Amino acid sequence: MGYRLGIDIGGTFTDLVFLAPDGQVLTAKVLSTPDDYSRGIAEGLSAVFAAGQAAADAITQVVHGTTVATNAILEGKGARVGLLTTEGFRDVLEIRRLRMPVLYDINWQKPKPLVDRARRQEVGERIDAEGRVERPLDIATAEAAIDVLLAEGVEAIAICLLNAYASGVHEEELAAIVARRAPGIPVCLSSALLPEIKEYERTSTTVVNAYIVPVVSRYLRLLTGGLADLGVTAPLQVMQSSGGAMGVEAASTRPIHLIESGPAAGVVGAAELSRRLDGRPLIAFDMGGTTAKAALVSQGRFDRVGSLEVGGGINVAGRLLNGGGYHVRAPAIDIAEVGAGGGSLVRLDGGGGLRIGPESAGAMPGPACYGRGGTQPTVTDANVVLGFVNPAYLAGGSIPIDAELSRRAIAEHVAGPLGLELEAAAWGVHRVANAAMARALRAVSTERGRDPRDFSVLAFGGNGPIHAAALAASLDVRRILIPPVPGLFSALGMLFPDTEHHYVRTFKHRLDALDLAALEAAFAMLEAEGARALAADAYAASAMRFERLADLRYLGENSELTLALRSDGPARDVLRVDFDAAHEATYGYHSADEVVEIVNLRVVARGLSSAPRVPDGLAVSAALGARAPEGKRRVHFGPDHGTLEAQVVGRRAIGAAWEDGPLLIEEYDSTTVVPPGARVRRILWDVLEIELADPRGAR
Structure with a gap:
């Protein structure tokens, strides 16, 4: 039997899911x-292979979600980058936009540019906004600028x-x-990576890409080699921030698409x-060891944003309160995030207030109950004290824990x-963690004009199902869904998407x-580029699909709305109708008298699998060495119910009953x-479907 393998690396755990066609x-x-x-990947695979649960040569595909790109930026461990730009535009990267993540803080400092000024070199040239050459490239200044960068020891050039x-x-x-x-030396061209208007966004995106290209390409090369050493020779794909998958070659040259892959x-x-649930609207709630994330799903579709920031701290979808990180203009699923996970550290501030995260105990030393030297309490320790978590082990018995260490940490x-x-005290930690995570759920619902009571909460991640009921109740949501393999659901989800290029x-x-x-010719050019990429991924022309989108705005506006181009009428007519409706839904008004302009055209090129990627049903086998649950446990449910x-x-x-x-x-x-x-x-x-009691006493 062949298996497709999904690998999700988190800050605390590495998850592996093998999915067979049946x-x-x-x-x-x-x-x-x-x-x-x-x-960690090698250790997990070796254990599975040694137990005879699956064989290396039975794996037909590997899809991987990685934080290596994000970590390189957050930790400042990317490549030494040089930037070549037009005379007079050396400081675009440092001037940035007039955005800041905290209002009225005169001590706030912009993030340090990824390229120091000495490694930002100007060249003589000029092309106008129509693409006409006004001044040819000055070869002498270009060679001199490149020599300066090489003397500076750059490892990549943007x-x-x-x-x-x-x-x-x-x-x-x-x-x-x-x-x-x-x-x-890797070279990243803005005209190839992001041929889109807006100078700072294009410069920042190109620089970030150059900064992580050597790191990501080296990581994927080593991972491919490591899998081969274990006998896994199946093609490796990487999850994109946009929700699609891409091959190793494309991921190595355009790693900006991997920043939110997990x-x-x-x-x-x-x-x-x-x-599969007839389009049921869901608030996807993913609580892992380090963070909690939320996103809206309706009618089987999720929302995307056209850009994101990395390194700017935890995002709670504050659209105007950005500027704290490095701007990346790349499509990504619209996800709100808070720094509250199972491993989030618990502390008291100077006023005696309880604080959760964003610092995390991670995998080492981990929560106090892991017995690996951690003494600071975490959310997981509070859940152990409350009885929500098995007091003896996690992961089916593979990770022993000591409940007494949790009690000692919370007590002290x-x-x-x-x-x-x-x-x-443990219930207080649980409640404060829920309050922090509720911010993420509100950010994707009430702050977007959506009533969370119209949705069901889909809770997953290792800690999501523990907190789901109390969290949903705080938002007056009565329906909760827990998917199969909830703690590894992200790894399972990696096996569902098609290959995509944007x-x-x-x-x-x-x-x-x-x-x-002209519109048709422009779209055809983008589709031809996508077709070449899909052909390189070994997709036949019959398996290629293309989605056309356009960024539109009222003339004079500074931001755009992205709309899919319908084929059931003339483009100018359907785009006008759809734009007015989208503007009304987003901003609460539209104007039939305003001129609308197209700013950018977009194409999503998809490669469809010859076999269904999602089976009709799932049959989860018992994990290696997992112990069967049994008996009863005393659990504290707070002051309303006490210990039961x-x-x-x-x-x-x-x-079913x-x-x-x-x-x-x-x-x-x-x-x-x-x-x-x-x-x-x-x-x-x-x-699993959970229905909470109606506070009015009705079902």
Whole structure:
């Protein structure tokens, strides 16, 4: 039997999911190895192979979500980059935009540019906004600038010239000079990477790409070699921030598309689940060891944004409060994030207030209960004290824990200083963590004009099902879904998407004077580029699909809305109707009298698999060495219910009929808490559905 393998590396755990065409699922969960993440992958695979659960030569595809690109930026461990730009535009990267993440803070400092001023060199040239050459490239100044960068010991070069979105001829000339003088140095051209208007965004994106190209390409090369050493020779693909997958070659040259690859996979899985539940609207809630993330899914679709910031701290979707990180203009699933996970450290501030995160205990030393030297309490330690988490082990028995260490940490750092009973202190930690995570759920619902009561919460991640009920109740949401393998759901979601390549080109035209032939030619050019990429991925022309989109705005506006181009009418007519409707939905108004202009055209090129990527049903096999849940456990449910005995059962013990809480549904990768007054049943695709009690007393 052949398996497709999904690998998700988090700050605390590395998850592996094997999926067979008939829906058979094998899982493995190991602690991450931050010194070398590929080592954790090798350890997990070796254990599975040694146990005979799967064979290396039975793996037909590997899809990987990685944080290596993000970590390189956050830790300042990217390449030493040089920047070539047009005379007079050396400081675009430092001037940035007039955005700041904190208002009224006169001490706030912009992030240090990824390229020091000495490594930002100017060249003589000029291309106008229509792509016409006004001043040819000055070869002498170009060679001199390149020599300065080489003398500075740069490891990659970013080239971003004024108006290169309209014509990349001078950037290509510069790249040729670099290739002659320093063959082997990676060169990133803005005209190839992002031929889109807006100088700072294009420069920043190109620089970030150059900064992480050597790191990501080296990592993927080593990972491919490491998999081959284990006998895994199946093609490797990497999850993109946009929700699609891409091959190693494309990921190595355009790693900006990988920055949010891990969080995206869970949302892709949520979208597939929504489709199977007749388009049910979902708030996807992913709580891991370090962060909690939320995204909206409706009718089997998720929202995308056209750009993101990396290195700017935790994002709670504050659209105007950005500027704290490095701007990357690349499509990404719209995800809100907060620094509250199972491993988030608990502390008291100077005023005695309880604080959760964003610092995390990570995989080493981990929560206090891991017994690896950590003494600071975490959210996981609080959940151990409350009885939500098995007091003896995690991951089916593969990770032993010591509940006494959790009690000691909570008592010393929280209960004692606050004069509280142990369970009351742990409940306070649980509540404060929920309050922090509720910000992410509100950011994608109420702050977008959506009522969370119209949605079900889909909770996954190792800690999501533990907190889901209390979190949903705080938002007056009564329905909760827990997917199969919830603690490894992101790794499973990586196996669902098609191969995707995203392309963009500026195309500034008024909609009322749109040249349809020029529009068609521009789209055809982007589609031809996508077809070449898909052909390189071994897709036949019959397996290629192209989606056309356009960025539109009212003439004079500074931001655009991205709309899919329908084929059921003339482009100028359908785009006008759709833009007015989208503007009304987004901003609360539209104006039929305003002129609308197209700014950019976009194409998403997809390669479709010859076999279904998502099975009709899932059959999850018992994880290696996993112990079966049994018995009862005393659980503290807060002041409303106190401490109660809850039956501990496995997912298979839950049938199609409703069962009343309190229950703890313990699995290899997570525990689902069904509180008193709630009830649970198992529905299609092995999903658990929880219904919370209506505060008015009705079901």
